[in-house]
Each structure stands twice: as C-alpha cells, then as structure tokens.
Amino acid sequence: MPIYATIFMIMTMSSIGLPVLNGFIGEGVILMGSFQAFPWAAVVATLGIILGAAYMLWMFQRVMFGPISAVNEKMEDLNLREVLYFTPLVVVAFWIGLYPKPVMDVMDAPVRKLVEQVTPGFHAAQALAAQQAEARKLGMQGMTAPAAHHDAAPAGHEAPASHAEPAHDAPAHGGGH
Numbered sequence: 001m002p003i004y005a006t007i008f009m010i011m012t013m014s015s016i017g018l019p020v021l022n023g024f025i026g027e028g029v030i031l032m033g034s035f036q037a038f039p040w041a042a043v044v045a046t047l048g049i050i051l052g053a054a055y056m057l058w059m060f061q062r063v064m065f066g067p068i069s070a071v072n073e074k075m076e077d078l079n080l081r082e083v084l085y086f087t088p089l090v091v092v093a094f095w096i097g098l099y100p101k102p103v104m105d106v107m108d109a110p111v112r113k114l115v116e117q118v119t120p121g122f123h124a125a126q127a128l129a130a131q132q133a134e135a136r137k138l139g140m141q142g143m144t145a146p147a148a149h150h151d152a153a154p155a156g157h158e159a160p161a162s163h164a165e166p167a168h169d170a171p172a173h174g175g176g177h
Contacts, residue, residue: 010090021094
C-alpha cells in the first residue's frame with residue numbers, strides 16, 4: 001500500500017508541524033502569539049508539540065511498519081477515486097505551508113476583533129508604539145512623562161518657584177479633595 005502510506009505520511013507530518021506544510025504555519029503563529037501574552041504557556045505548549053510529534057511518529061511506525069494482520073493482508077492500495085479525494089487535501093496542506101498569506105488575510109479581521117474583545121485597547125497601543133518607533137527613526141522625540149515634565153523644562157521655560165511645590169499637603173495619589 002505505498003500510495004496510502006505516502007499520503008498518510010504527508011498528513012502525519014502536517015499534523016506534527018513539519019516545515020512547508022500547514023501545521024508548521026499554524027503552530028508557529030500560535031506559539032508566537034502565546035509567547036507575547038504568556039511566555040510560560042508557550043513553553044508548556046512547546047513541550048506538548050514535542051510530545052505530540054513523538055506520539056505521531058510512534059503511531060506511524062506501528063501502523064505502517066508493524067505486523068500485518070490476516071485481514072489487512074488482503075487490503076488493496078488506494079484506487080484512483082480515493083487518490084482524487086486525498087489530492088486536494090495534500091495540495092492545500094502544501095499550499096498553506098508554502099504561501100499562507102491568503103488564509104492569514106481571511107483570518108485577520110476576526111482575530112483582531114477577538115484580540116480587542118479579550119484585551120481592549122491592544123491594537124491602539126500597538127499602533128501608538130509603531131508611530132513612536134517611526135518618529136524616533138526620523139529623529140523626533142516623543143512627549144516626556146508628566147512626572148518628569150516639570151524637571152525637564154526647556155531652557156528659559158523654568159516653572160516659577162511658587163509652582164515648584166504644592167502649597168498644601170495633597171495626598172501622593174492626587175485625590176483627597
């Protein structure tokens with residue numbers, strides 16, 4: 001059953017996450033995203049991927065190279081119709097592994113919406129950080145933090161001495177009135 005074994009091997013390697021197959025792209029994107037949010041969870045997930053790969057290889061070895069039972073001995077390889085059923089699956093597995101952009105584009109809007117629901121303001125913070133990085137590349141300096149603003153006044157713009165310290169004993173957190 002060489003045709004069946006070949007297709008079975010390709011799909012097993014896809015499940016393991018072999019590069020150039022769709023499983024690699026999926027596992028990579030999931031691990032990158034989880035590492036940004038929860039690094040410890042990404043480490044645990046990586047261990048799960050390794051254990052899963054070991055299990056899949058062990059399963060493939062037992063199924064394809066193990067002893068053949070009397071019932072399986074009479075089994076024929078895949079016919080043309082069955083090969084035609086599997087062909088699109090194999091092609092799509094390689095297509096997504098080699099060129100995932102169309103699939104990622106379709107998933108972009110729903111994933112952004114989900115991230116925004118889970119972490120409100122995430123994309124706004126990411127956009128602001130990107131704008132600030134771009135401004136730094138152009139030699140621009142961002143706004144200083146409010147706490148350091150009084151200390152870092154430009155020359156000739158020093159705050160008057162009467163405004164340097166509050167005249168009353170206000171709490172440190174700014175409330176109390």
